[in-house]
Amino acid sequence: MSGDFAVVGKALPKVDGLAKCTGQTKYADDLSLPRMLYGKLLRSPHPHAKILRIDASKALALPGVFAVITGKDLPIKFGIMPSSQDEHALAVDKVRYVGDPVAAVAAIDEETAERACELIEVEYQKLPAIMTIEEALKEQNVRIHEDFGAGGNLHKVVALEFGNVDEGFQEAEYIREDLFFYQGSTHLPMEQHACLAQYDLDGKITLWSSTQTPHYVHRALAKVLQMPESKIRVIAPPVGGGFGGKDDPFSHEICAAKLAMLTGRPVKITLTRDEVFYTHRGRHPVLMWVKTGVKRDGRITAMHFRSFLDGGAHGSYGVATTYYTGALQPVTYKIPHYKFEAVRVFTNKPPCGPKRAHGTPQPRYALEIHMDKLAEDLGLDPVEMRRRNLTGPHHVTVNWLKINSNGVRECLEKVVEASGYQKKRKRGGGRRGVGLAISTYICGAGLPIYWNDMPQSEVHLKIDRTGRVTAFSGAIDIGQGSNTMLATFVAEVLGLRPEEIALVTADTDLTPIDLGSYSSRVTMMMGHAAIQAAEKLKKLLFEAVSEKLGVPTERLVARDHRIYDRENPAKSIAFDEAARLAEAKFGTLAATGSYWAPKKLGTYKGSGVGPSPAYSFSACVAEVECDPETGQINVEKIWLAHDIGRPINETLVIGQVEGSVYMGLGEVLMEEQEFRNRLGIHKIPSLLDYKSLTTKEMPPVETFLIYTDEPNGPFGAKEAGQGPLSPVIPAVANAVYDALGIRIDEIPITPEKVLKALEDKAKGGKGRVGPERMPDFQFPAPIKVEPPK
Numbered sequence: 001m002s003g004d005f006a007v008v009g010k011a012l013p014k015v016d017g018l019a020k021c022t023g024q025t026k027y028a029d030d031l032s033l034p035r036m037l038y039g040k041l042l043r044s045p046h047p048h049a050k051i052l053r054i055d056a057s058k059a060l061a062l063p064g065v066f067a068v069i070t071g072k073d074l075p076i077k078f079g080i081m082p083s084s085q086d087e088h089a090l091a092v093d094k095v096r097y098v099g100d101p102v103a104a105v106a107a108i109d110e111e112t113a114e115r116a117c118e119l120i121e122v123e124y125q126k127l128p129a130i131m132t133i134e135e136a137l138k139e140q141n142v143r144i145h146e147d148f149g150a151g152g153n154l155h156k157v158v159a160l161e162f163g164n165v166d167e168g169f170q171e172a173e174y175i176r177e178d179l180f181f182y183q184g185s186t187h188l189p190m191e192q193h194a195c196l197a198q199y200d201l202d203g204k205i206t207l208w209s210s211t212q213t214p215h216y217v218h219r220a221l222a223k224v225l226q227m228p229e230s231k232i233r234v235i236a237p238p239v240g241g242g243f244g245g246k247d248d249p250f251s252h253e254i255c256a257a258k259l260a261m262l263t264g265r266p267v268k269i270t271l272t273r274d275e276v277f278y279t280h281r282g283r284h285p286v287l288m289w290v291k292t293g294v295k296r297d298g299r300i301t302a303m304h305f306r307s308f309l310d311g312g313a314h315g316s317y318g319v320a321t322t323y324y325t326g327a328l329q330p331v332t333y334k335i336p337h338y339k340f341e342a343v344r345v346f347t348n349k350p351p352c353g354p355k356r357a358h359g360t361p362q363p364r365y366a367l368e369i370h371m372d373k374l375a376e377d378l379g380l381d382p383v384e385m386r387r388r389n390l391t392g393p394h395h396v397t398v399n400w401l402k403i404n405s406n407g408v409r410e411c412l413e414k415v416v417e418a419s420g421y422q423k424k425r426k427r428g429g430g431r432r433g434v435g436l437a438i439s440t441y442i443c444g445a446g447l448p449i450y451w452n453d454m455p456q457s458e459v460h461l462k463i464d465r466t467g468r469v470t471a472f473s474g475a476i477d478i479g480q481g482s483n484t485m486l487a488t489f490v491a492e493v494l495g496l497r498p499e500e501i502a503l504v505t506a507d508t509d510l511t512p513i514d515l516g517s518y519s520s521r522v523t524m525m526m527g528h529a530a531i532q533a534a535e536k537l538k539k540l541l542f543e544a545v546s547e548k549l550g551v552p553t554e555r556l557v558a559r560d561h562r563i564y565d566r567e568n569p570a571k572s573i574a575f576d577e578a579a580r581l582a583e584a585k586f587g588t589l590a591a592t593g594s595y596w597a598p599k600k601l602g603t604y605k606g607s608g609v610g611p612s613p614a615y616s617f618s619a620c621v622a623e624v625e626c627d628p629e630t631g632q633i634n635v636e637k638i639w640l641a642h643d644i645g646r647p648i649n650e651t652l653v654i655g656q657v658e659g660s661v662y663m664g665l666g667e668v669l670m671e672e673q674e675f676r677n678r679l680g681i682h683k684i685p686s687l688l689d690y691k692s693l694t695t696k697e698m699p700p701v702e703t704f705l706i707y708t709d710e711p712n713g714p715f716g717a718k719e720a721g722q723g724p725l726s727p728v729i730p731a732v733a734n735a736v737y738d739a740l741g742i743r744i745d746e747i748p749i750t751p752e753k754v755l756k757a758l759e760d761k762a763k764g765g766k767g768r769v770g771p772e773r774m775p776d777f778q779f780p781a782p783i784k785v786e787p788p789k
Contacts, residue, residue: 005492005715006491006492006495006559006560007488007491007492007497007498008488008489008492008646008648008715009646009647009648009649009650010649010650011649011650011651012484012488012498012649012651013499013651014481014483014484014652015483015484015487015498015499015501015503016238016477016483016484020238025238026237026238027191027194027210027237027238027239027240028191028194028195028196028208028209028210028237028270029191029192029194029210029268029270030237031196031208031237031268032196032268033196033198033266034266035265035266036196036265036266036267036268037066037106037107037108037259037263037265037266037267037268038106038107038108038109038110038112038113038267038268038269039104039105039106039107039113039252039255039256039259039267039268039269040104040105040107040110040113040114040116040117040269041090041101041102041103041104041105041117041251041252041255041269041275042101042102042103042104042105042117042120042122043098043099043100043101043102043275043278044091044095044097044098044099044100044101044102044124045098046095046098046124046126046680047095047096047097047098047129047131047348047349047678047679047680048094048095048096048097048126048127048128048129048130048142048144048348048680049094049095049124049125049126049127050093050094050124050125050127051071051091051092051093051094051095051102051122051123051124052123052124052125053121053122053123054070054102054103054120054121054122054123055120055121055122056068056070056103056119056120056121058119058120058121059105059116059117059119059120060116062107062112062115062116062119063112064107064108064109064112065105065106065107065108065112065113065116066106066107066108066259066262066263066265067105067106067259067262067263068103068104068105068106068116068120069090069103069104069255069258069259069262070090070102070103071088071089071090071091071092071093071102072092073090073258074088074089074090074224074254074255074258075088075092076088076223076224076226078220078223078224078249078254079220079248079249079314079315079316080213080216080220080247080248080249080316080317080449081315081316081317081319081320081449082449082450083315083319084314084315084316084317084318084319085315086145086148086149086314086315087251087314087315088251089101089224089251089254089255089258090102090103090104090251090255094127095124096144096145096313096314096346096348097278097312097313097348097349097350097351097680098278098350098675098679098680098681098682099275099278099279099350100313101251101252101255102120102122103117103120103122104251104252104255104258104259104269105117105120106259106260106262106263106265106267127142128142129348129678129680130142130144130153130346130347130348131347131348131349131675131677131678131680132310132347133285133287133308133309133310133345133347133775134775135347136152136153136154136310136345136346136347137152137153137154137308137343137345137775137776137777138776139152139153140152144313144346144347144348145346148315149346153345153346153347154343154344154345154346155311155315155318155319155322155344155345155346156318156319156322156342156343156344157342157343157779157780158322158323158326158340158341158342158343158606159340159341159779159780159781159782159783160326160339160340160341160399160604160606160782160783160785161338161339161340161782161783161784161785162330162337162338162339162340162398162399162785162786162787163302163336163337163338163398163786163787164337165302165303165304165337165338165339167302167337168293168301168302168303168336168337169291169293169301169302169304169337171293171295171301171302172293172294172295172301172302173294173295173296174293174294174295174296174374174377174378175291175292175293175294176291176292176294176370176373176374176377177289177290177291177292178289178290178366178369178370178373178745179287179288179289179745179770179771179772179773179774180287180288180289180290180365180366180369180370180745180746180770180771181285181286181287181288181745181746181747181770181771182283182285182286182288182361182362182365182366182746182747183285183667183671183672183673183674183746183747183748184282184283184284184285184310184352184672184673185282185283185355185666185667185671185672185673186245186276186277186280186282186283186355186671186673186690187241187242187243187244187245187281187282187355187356188241188243188687188690188692189239189240189241189242189243189245189246189276190240190241191210191239191240191241192210192270192271192272192273192275192276193210193246193250193252193270193271193275193276193279194209194210194268194269194270194271195207195208195209195210195211195252195253195256195268195269196208196209196256196266196267196268197253197256197257197259197260197266197267197268198260198266199257199260199261199264203231204231204232204233205221205225205227205231205232205233205257205260205261206233206234206235207221207232207233207234207235207253207256207257208235208236208237209234209235209236209253210236210237210239210240210246211234211236211239211246211249211253211476212236212239212242212244212246212247212476212478212516212517212518213246213247213248213249213476213515213516213517213518214234214235214236214474214476214506214507214508214516215234215474215508215513215514215515215516216248216249216449216515216516217234217249217253218232218233218234218508219249219450220249220253220254221234221249221253221254221257224254225254225257225258225261232508233507233508233509234507234508235506235507235508235509236476236505236506236507237506238477238478238479239476239477239478239479239517240479241478241479242478242479242517243355243356243663244281244282244353244354244355244356244358244518245276245279245280245281245282245353245355246478247281247317247353247354247516247518248281248316248317248353250279252269252271255269256268256269273685273686273687274685274686277350277673277682277685277686277690278350278682278685279350280312280350280351280352280353280673281316281317281350281351281352281353281354281355282352282353282355282673283352283355283361283362283667283673284309284310284311284318284321284344284352284359284362285309285310285352285673286307286308286309286310286325286362286363287307287308287771287774287775288305288306288307288308288325288362288363288366289305289306289774290303290304290305290306290366290367290370291303291304291305292304292370292374294374294378296378297380297388298374298375298378298380298384298385298388298389299388299389300333300334300335300336300389301336301337302335302336302337302338302339303329303335303337303338303339304338304339304340304341305325305326305329305338305339305340305341305363305366305367306340306341306342306774306779307322307325307326307340307341307342307343307362307363308342308343308345308774308775308777309321309322309325309342309343309344309345309352310345310347310349310352311344311345311346311347311351311352312346312347312349312350312351312352313346313347313348313349313350313351314346314351315351316351316352316353316354317353317354317358318344318351318352318353319344320354320358320359320445320609321344321352321353321354321358321359322342322343322344322359323342323359323606323609323610324358324359324360324609324610325342325359325360325362325363326340326341326342326363327340327399327401327609327610328360328363328364328401328440328441328442328610328615329363329367330391330397330398330399330401331391331397331401331403331440331615332390332391332408332438332439332440332617333367333371333386333389333390333391334389334390334391334395335397335398336398336787337398337787338398338399339782340399341779341782343777343779348680349675349680350673350682354518354519356660356663356721356722356725357441357660357722357723357725357726358518358519358722360439360441360726361664361667361725361726361729364437364439364726364727364729364730365668365726365729365730365733365747366730367730368436368437368438368439368727368730368731368734369730369733369734369743369745371385371386372385372435372436372734372737373743381422382425382436382734383412383416383421383422383436386412386436386438387409387412390408390409390412391403391406391408392406392409393405393406393708394406396601396788398787398788399602399607399610399785399787400600400601400602400604400607400611400785400787400788401601401602401610401611401612401615402598402601402611403615404614404615404710404711404712405614405643405645405708405709405710405711405718406615406617406643406708407617407643407706407707407708408438408440408617408619408643410641410643410706410708411438411617411618411619411641411642411643411704411706412438412619412641414619414641414704414706415436415619415620415621415639415640415641415704416436416619416621418621418639418641418702418704419434419621419623419637419639421434421436421621424623425738426738430626430628430739430740430741431625431626431627431628431739432623432624432625432626432636432739433623433624433626433735433736433737433738433739433740434621434622434623434624434735434738435621435622435624435730435731435732435733435734435735435736435737435738436619436620436621436731436734437619437620437726437727437728437729437730437731437734438617438618438619438620438727439617439618439619439620439723439724439726439727440615440616440617440618440723441520441615441616441618441719441722441723441726442519442520442610442612442614442615442616442719443520443521443523443524443612443613443614443615443616443710443712443713443718443719444456444519444520444521444522444524444525444597444612444613444719445519445521445597445609445611445612446597446598446600446608446610446611446612446613447597447600447608447611448515449515451608454513455513455529455594455595455596456513456514456515456521456525456595456596456597457473457474457475457513457514457515457521457522457525457526457528457529457594457595458473458474458512458513458514458529458592458593458594458595459471459472459473459486459512459526459529459530459532459533459592459593459594460472460473460511460512460533460590460591460592461490461530461533461534461536461537461590461591461592461593462588462589462590462591463537463541463579463582463583463589463590464579464589465579465580465583466576466579467574467575467576467577467578467579467580468502469490469494469496469500469501469502470501470502470503470504471486471487471490471501471502471503471504471530471533472504472505472510472511472512473486473503473504473505473506473511473512473514473526473529473530474505474506474507474508474511474512474513474514474515475505475506475514475516475517475522475526476505476506476514476516476517477505477506477517478517480517480522480652480656480721481649481652481655481656482505482517482522482523482526483503483505484498484649484652485522485523485526485527485648485649485652486501486503486505486526486527486530487499487501487503488648488649489527489530489531489534489648489714489715490530490533490534492534492715493531493534493535493538493558494534494537494538494541494558494575495557495558495559495560495561495562495563495575496561496575512592514526519722520616520719520720520721520722520723523648523713523714523717523719523720524613524614524712524713524714524717524718524719525595525597525613526595527648527713527714527715527717528593528595528714529593529594529595530593530714531593531714531715532592532593532594532595533591533592533593534591534593535593536591536592536593537589537590537591538558539553540582540585540586540589540591541558541563541578541579541581541582542556542558542563543582543585543586544578544581544582544584544585544586545563545573545578545581545582547581547585548573548581549565549571549572549573551565551571555567558575561574561575562574562575562578563575563578597611597612597613598611598613598712601788602785604783604785605783606783613712613713614645614710614712614713614718614719615718616642616643616644616645616718616719616720616723617642617643617706617723618640618641618642618643618723618724618726618727619640619641619727620638620639620640620641620661620724620727620728620731621638621639621640621731622635622637622638622728622731622732622734622735623635623636623637623638623735624636624732624735624736624739625739626736626739626740626754628740628754628758630751630755631750631751631752631753631754631755631758632751632754633669633732633736633749633751633754634697634699635665635669635697635699635732635735636699637699637700637701637702638661638665638699638700638701638702638728638731639701639702639704640657640661640701640702640703640704640724640727640728641703641704641705641706642657642703642704642705642706642720642723642724643706643708643718644705644706644707644708644717644718644720645707645708645709645710645713645716645717645718646707646709646710646713646715646716646717647705647717647720648714648715648717650705652720653705653720654703654705656720656721656724657701657703657720657724658701658703659721660721660722660723660724660725660728661701661724661725661728662693662698663725664724664725664726664727664728664729664732665693665697665698665699665728665732666691666692666693667729667747667748668728668729668732668733668747668748668749669693669697669732669748669749669750670691670692670693670748670750671690671691671692671748672684672691672748729747732749733747733749736749736754740754740757740758740767741761741767742754742757742758742760742761742767742768742769743757743766743767743768743769743770744757744768744769744770745768745769745770745771746769746770746771753769756769757769
């Protein structure tokens with residue numbers, strides 16, 4: 001798709017940027033209501049224990065305390081996915097991780113609420129804690145969930161085979177297998193989780209919450225509180241960073257609502273930074289094994305991929321995450337025969353969930369290093385190895401995913417050329433190196449979390465007689481710029497400026513449905529709904545103006561605040577006058593737009609994870625300088641090309657790419673969600689101690705936007721918020737190998753691991769640090785799926 005756009009593709013400021021920069025934006029914790037109480041949660045000090053007794057009498061007797069609730073007050077389970085309804089707002093029978101909420105207090109101020117929590121007496125009976133993937137796979141006598149999961153401490157087991165993998169390996173002229181480990185990490189949003197609940201005299205609950213998914217919070221509240229959905233209103237103020245960490249419904253949201261109901265007063269709960277670390281829902285630690293058969297020229301004949309996921313104590317998005325660790329490998333590379341096996345286990349640690357790029361950075365890290373190793377074994381250049389296996393446009397993968405536009409080849413060529421990769425590789429000297437990787441990501445999940453036939457996103461528009469346009473959408477801006485996207489789509493169609501569009505967003509009473517800001521879905525899905533609604537209103541405006549000017553509607557153009565005759569631009573009417581003409585002719589000017597994703601091709605069990613209206617593609621080259629004496633790695637520069645389809649706002653796209661690079665570098669170099677042995681206590685639950693990139697470590701990033709004009713995208717657009725993260729991590733790992741000749745097959749790549757690998761190499765070893773063996777686990781026979789012809 002191409003076109004002469006007025007605002008689409010331009011480098012314009014965010015519509016809410018000024019308010020955020022000047023401190024006018026009100027986040028959830030900024031909100032206050034008269035007679036407001038403050039809530040606090042009492043959390044478990046043990047990773048696994050039965051609750052024998054809870055005595056809240058001393059807390060209730062403390063002056064200033066209005067209510068105390070425990071698990072018996074909220075006995076109904078909830079969860080984000082229909083298949084993972086395994087959480088209580090407050091633990092009922094036992095606790096499953098350090099930080100598991102046990103009781104909640106509402107008091108006159110935070111200090112009193114904290115003191116009340118200290119006065120609550122809880123008697124525990126400690127149970128053995130399961131802290132690793134290996135323990136979870138072996139342990140049968142101690143179960144974290146007695147009545148949930150796939151048996152023992154297994155949450156989800158997947159075994160799928162597309163084509164005939166045995167035949168594919170028989171065709172191979174060379175076979176390699178590797179083992180990798182990807183450490184867990186947390187989201188680290190600037191804003192902590194916060195919510196405020198109010199219970200009205202008419203029996204209605206209103207919850208303001210820092211959430212990415214107001215629609216799903218609304219559903220969870222209705223279920224747990226046993227209230228009609230019509231009696232619940234959820235409003236999401238602007239979110240100060242989410243990255244997936246605010247996708248789930250959470251205990252503090254449900255407890256705030258319940259406490260407001262009991263006290264008849266507004267209740268606010270804001271988590272401390274320490275609590276945010278334990279609330280978590282971050283990146284899964286994943287152990288991965290990959291075996292690939294190739295011809296001598298590098299063409300893949302078969303691949304077998306296994307994932308072992310540490311899910312923490314609850315399900316969260318874990319079923320989807322499990323499938324995502326295997327779903328997208330065939331989207332970048334042509335794999336004629338593919339077998340994927342995965343198991344997600346429960347452990348006594350905070351629940352993992354959907355951190356940015358959800359389930360795909362881990363396998364991409366393994367796959368891209370594995371591809372470099374294969375290339376070296378075959379004597380091939382890593383670039384050429386990839387070229388010979390890349391997918392193209394209008395391709396259906398072996399696991400039935402339909403690719404439309406595909407810019408992966410252009411992305412690869414761009415970063416290779418711009419970085420001078422071929423000249424810089426294998427320079428020797430033992431200090432500087434370059435590494436390469438490619439990746440892909442979805443542009444919105446093809447299916448909603450709760451499968452149904454209703455739209456995934458809806459937009460309402462209205463124009464009043466002053467010419468003011470207001471857009472209503474359930475989408476929530478979490479910093480990624482969805483408000484600017486909404487305003488830009490509407491403005492482009494109606495011939496206005498984005499900043500002139502009034503926005504009402506993320507309010508389940510006032511706005512139509514949008515399922516949430518996750519899976520890079522908002523631009524794709526909300527965008528289509530917004531364009532559809534705007535086109536309907538433009539049609540009414542054009543009919544009224546056509547009648548007034550005596551010009552056929554097909555000759556009319558909306559641009560620069562007026563509607564004019566394409567053949568005689570002087571013949572025009574101002575937009576506000578056109579609005580009055582249309583209202584006089586048609587009455588109230590309002591329109592709706594809705595979006596349904598295309599139907600998925602696959603029909604096998606598990607085929608609901610992976611399908612998307614479109615796929616973005618990225619390629620990255622990283623240049624590093626390594627100090628062999630200290631093990632320190634400095635990333636000197638990143639070159640990243642991203643297949644954006646068409647950028648709706650170039651400034652925001654580049655910002656999203658750079659943000660992805662920042663997060664990817666943190667994960668590959670330093671971030672770790674680590675716990676103290678059997679105690680289950682987080683080692684570093686603070687911004688001071690948890691290592692993340694600072695401006696000092698952040699290298700220059702050269703971004704290239706590759707235009708492919710996605711036919712399924714609004715104005716040709718694809719996602720930009722998550723896909724660029726994944727290739728950064730393996731590109732750095734490959735660069736370290738190029739510099740030092742050592743392989744760190746687990747992240748983060750710390751100085752200690754670098755020195756250990758160098759020492760091993762000096763002693764005649766492989767110069768490798770990483771996992772040594774796969775867990776002893778028997779996967780079931782796979783579901784066999786015929787590949788598309």
